Amino acid sequence: MSSYVIDINNEKQRSFILNICFQILSFPYQEETESLLLGFFEFSSHDEITKLLQKVFGENDINIMCHVTKANSKMEFYVNYDKNIVERIMPIIKDWYKPFVNELQNQHNVKIKEWKENYDIDHSEDILRNSIIDNIKDLLPGFNYFVDFKWSYNDDNDNNYSICENEIGDLVFRSEYGGIYLVIETKWLNNNHGDKAKKARIDGINEVKERTLKYKELAKKRFNDIVIGISYTNEKGKRTYSFY
Incomplete structure (x- = not known):
């Protein structure tokens, strides 16, 4: 035996x-x-x-x-x-958890490579997103694994997650333990002076909040796990984020 x-x-x-x-x-x-x-x-x-x-x-x-x-x-x-x-x-x-962490690391490496090959170095929000990706360990410790970018959830197509032209989520990260996901939505704000710029900032902050709440709920459906939503902006010239 x-x-x-x-x-x-x-x-x-x-x-x-x-x-x-x-x-x-x-x-x-x-x-x-x-x-x-x-x-x-x-x-x-x-x-x-x-x-x-x-x-x-x-x-x-x-x-x-x-x-x-x-x-x-x-x-x-x-x-x-x-x-x-x-x-x-x-x-x-x-x-x-080590075998699973090794798998997470491999997926992370693949997704980082995809991002670096495709992001627009002249686009303000892509620059903001790239900064998050490069500094995630310092910005939000514990969510070290890059899961996805430019993602969507399609309820009607057998859980198919694909890039679409109009409504796409920005960034998704994952914790090492416990299966907690982090959905980050970004917005580059107009920090100029004047009423028009102020209104544009307020509209932008409200917009990114709404997107964060939306993609947080979609991520729950996609991953069937705990999801934290974060909006990330350059409000007042500083990197600012809020949890939802």
């Missing part, structure tokens, strides 16, 4: 481990140690799951217990929650 191999590249194992981790993180912080129900998960072998839990969690001083329920033969999982468990969970998440 072959021995059970624990492998972070095994999608089933990785999904199970990360589900356990995120469920633990979802519990409210508490000082007292307590046994908490994580949920019910299906797995082919009790022995295999025991080995996996011991290797991944037990060696990090996290006690995960599993019991097979008689009603539906699913496994019921509990964790001994204590006040320091989050510190011990985070390295596990980092390790088991």
